[in-house]
Amino acid sequence: xxxxxxxxxxxxxxxxxxxxxxxxxxxxxxxxxxxxxxxxxxxxxxxxxxxxxxxxxxxxxxxxxxxxxxxxxxxxxxxxxxxxxxxxxxxxxxxxxxxxxxxxxxxxxxxxxxxxxxxxxxxxxxxxxxxxxxxxxxxxxxxxxxxxxxxxxxxxxxxxxxxxxxxxxxxxxxxxxxxxxxxxxxxxxxxxxxxxxxxxxxxxxxxxxxxxxxxxxxxxxxxxxxxxxxxxxxxxxxxxxxxxxxxxxxxxxxxxxxxxxxxxxxxxxxxxxxxxxxxxxxxxxxxxxxxxxxxxxxxxxxxxxxxxxxxxxxxxxxxxxxxxxxxxxxxxxxxxxxxxxxxxxxxxxxxxxxxxxxxxxxxxxxxxxxxxxxxxxxxxxxxxxxxxxxxxxxxxxxxxxxxxxxxxxxxxxxxxxxxxxxxxxx
Numbered sequence: 515x516x517x518x519x520x521x522x523x524x525x526x527x528x529x530x531x532x533x534x535x536x537x538x539x540x541x542x543x544x545x546x547x548x549x550x551x552x553x554x555x556x557x558x559x560x561x562x563x564x565x566x567x568x569x570x571x572x573x574x575x576x577x578x579x580x581x582x583x584x585x586x587x588x589x590x591x592x593x594x595x596x597x598x599x600x601x602x603x604x605x606x607x608x609x610x611x612x613x614x615x616x617x618x619x620x621x622x623x624x625x626x627x628x629x630x631x632x633x634x635x636x637x638x639x640x641x642x643x644x645x646x647x648x649x650x651x652x653x654x655x656x657x658x659x660x661x662x663x664x665x666x667x668x669x670x671x672x673x674x675x676x677x678x679x680x681x682x683x684x685x686x687x688x689x690x691x692x693x694x695x696x697x698x699x700x701x702x703x704x705x706x707x708x709x710x711x712x713x714x715x716x717x718x719x720x721x722x723x724x725x726x727x728x729x730x731x732x733x734x735x736x737x738x739x740x741x742x743x744x745x746x747x748x749x750x751x752x753x754x755x756x757x758x759x760x761x762x763x764x765x766x767x768x769x770x771x772x773x774x775x776x777x778x779x780x781x782x783x784x785x786x787x788x789x790x791x792x793x794x795x796x797x798x799x800x801x802x803x804x805x806x807x808x809x810x811x812x813x814x815x816x817x818x819x820x821x822x823x824x825x826x827x828x829x830x831x832x833x834x835x836x837x838x839x840x841x842x843x844x845x846x847x848x849x850x851x852x853x854x855x856x857x858x859x860x861x862x863x864x865x866x867x868x869x870x871x872x873x874x875x876x877x878x879x880x881x882x883x884x885x886x887x888x889x890x891x892x893x894x895x896x897x898x899x900x901x902x903x904x905x906x907x908x909x910x911x912x913x914x915x916x917x918x919x920x921x922x923x924x925x926x927x928x929x930x931x932x933x934x935x936x937x938x939x940x
Contacts, residue, residue, distance in 0.1 A: 526899040528822065529778050529806035532797065535606045535630075536672075537561040537767040538580040539589040540845065541797055546894040549827055551884050552679055552764050553772035554802060556593065556630060560606070561642075561651075561767040562586070562662060565669035575671060577644055581840040585666060585848040588613065596630065604630030610665040613847045626661045628654070634676045642673060645769060647680040675766055682763035685911070686770050688883050689763075691832035693818040693905040763883060771881035774835060775803040775814065780878065783811035787861045788854040795855070798841045799879055803829075805899050814880050815868065818905045823897035828885035833909050835879040836872045837862060871911025 533554045534541040538561070548555040563575040564583070580586045588611050596604035606628040615622050637652035651673040653659070662670040688694040765772050776799050785794045796804060808814065820829040841858045844851035851857075862876035869877050 525809075526805055526807040526901075528803065528893060528895050528897045528899060530796065530801075530804040531893070531895060532800075532802055532804075533557045533593070534800065535560060535591050535593055536589075536608065538578060538583070538586045539591050539608065540587065541800070542591055542593055544593075546892050547802075549884050549888055549891050549893060551772065551886070551889060552766050553768055556604075557772075557802065558767040559675050560628070560654075561644075561673050561675075563640075563642075563671045563673055564666075565671060575640070575642075577642070578670070579840070580843055581838045584843040584850055587843045587845040588848040589665070590618075593630065606630055616846075624661070624665060626658065628658060628672070632674050632676075634674065637674070640671075640673055644680065644767065645683070647683050647765075649675070649680040650678045651675050679764035679766065682765055682771065684770070685909075686833050686881055687763040688830045688832050691830075692907075692909060693903075694830060694832065761886075771833065771883060773802045773829070773882035773884070774800060774879050775805065775820075775829070775831065775882045776801045776879040777808040777811070777814050778804055778806040779808040780811045780814065784858060784861065784878075788857075790854065792854040794858060795845070798843065798845075798855075798858070799835075799837075800840070801879060803882070803893075807899075812866070815877065815908050816904045816906075817880065817901055819885075819901075819903040821900040821902050823891070823893050825888060825891045825893075826900075827888040827891040827893055828902070829888075830883045830885055831880040832883060833881040834869045834872075834877040834911065835881055836869065836875045836911060837866075837878050838875075841878075868908060869911045877908075 531544050531547050531554075532541045533544055533547060533556060535556055535558070537558045544554075562578040564578055566574045566576050568574065578586060590609045590611065592607040592609075594602075594605045594607065596602055608626045608628065609618055610624045610626075611620075612622050617623070632652075632654065634652045637655065640651040640653055642649050642651045652675075654672040654674055658672045659670060662672055685691065763772075768774075776796065778796075781794055781796045781799070781804070785792070788794070805814070814831070815834070817831045819831065821827070822829060837859060839850065839859055841862075842851050842856045843849070844853075844856065859876065862878060866876035866878060867873055869875075
């Protein structure tokens with residue numbers, strides 16, 4: 515009797531995918547997504563800015579982030595994607611839920627529809643600066659601003675990024691990540707290049723003499739071809755090892771990187787720290803990619819490169835995500851949580867201050883970039899995930915990353931957590 519063949523299914527896989535069309539509002543779980551170098555298609559293409567009127571009557575715009583404006587947690591979003599035949603335009607559907615109101619059909623829930631790709635002609639241009647990285651945007655106008663302003667109770671502007679982007683600064687890009695610098699090919703000396711070029715030239719000019727087994731007249735051409743191939747290869751390795759292998763990284767209104775990845779095991783670990791049956795809402799971490807099947811919590815701290823799906827798509831993990839009070843926001847009230855989930859950051863402070871570059875703040879999740887060869891690939895829920903390369907040590911937060919973290923934290927972060935003031939034990 516023939517025994518059935520056992521089919522080994524992948525242990526690790528994509529568990530959830532999320533996109534956030536409007537920065538800091540609640541996101542949308544999607545079954546699949548198209549990868550681009552700036553993030554998932556349509557991710558964080560809009561953001562909100564609060565209108566601040568000075569004593570002199572001059573108005574300025576303040577970027578709105580959920581740790582400073584927890585009432586942003588009362589807004590849910592949804593996406594209607596454009597049809598493949600072009601007959602249906604895409605749109606973002608935003609709903610404002612008053613505190614304690616969960617049902618979308620409740621008459622107290624207010625709804626707004628926004629074109630997924632607005633026409634920018636005629637819109638007021640805006641200069642936007644986020645985490646020291648400037649860009650241009652467009653004021654979507656009163657039809658949208660007035661709705662948001664009525665929901666928030668103060669004046670707000672909805673900004674659209676349009677065709678623009680922002681530079682990725684600091685130590686976040688792969689070219690500045692220790693794990694990815696180490697994986698680059700070793701540098702080739704200029705002497706090696708010069709010698710190879712000289713040999714190639716000599717063979718072209720002289721060629722062999724007295725050869726009885728081949729046509730001597732063909733040797734210069736063959737030598738030139740072989741030499742050109744070798745020279746091109748070595749020159750490519752030389753340029754690569756000197757930082758020329760990737761274009762400058764760009765992002766949308768995401769904070770500092772196009773993607774954020776967390777593991778289900780790490781989320782479960784935090785849930786296990788709460789009293790009772792309280793579960794941590796993974797969306798408070800704002801991940802784009804959630805991986806399941808990971809053996810140990812926080813194993814992703816050491817991942818440097820992943821393969822995903824049949825493509826396969828390759829993801830480059832470069833930096834730790836240093837956490838702020840946004841994970842304490844209560845989405846039901848639009849305020850900082852007062853129950854167990856309001857202590858999420860405090861619980862992580864006990865043992866997750868593992869980045870020596872930002873030693874007073876906990877780490878949860880990894881900032882991620884797309885390998886250039888994976889542009890426009892699609893990944894799906896259930897896709898296999900394989901770790902292609904691990905780093906020997908955790909990444910260390912760079913100077914800019916520390917400045918960014920301090921700006922996102924705000925003074926409300928400096929509380930008397932257990933161990934505060936003690937050095938990190940990475």
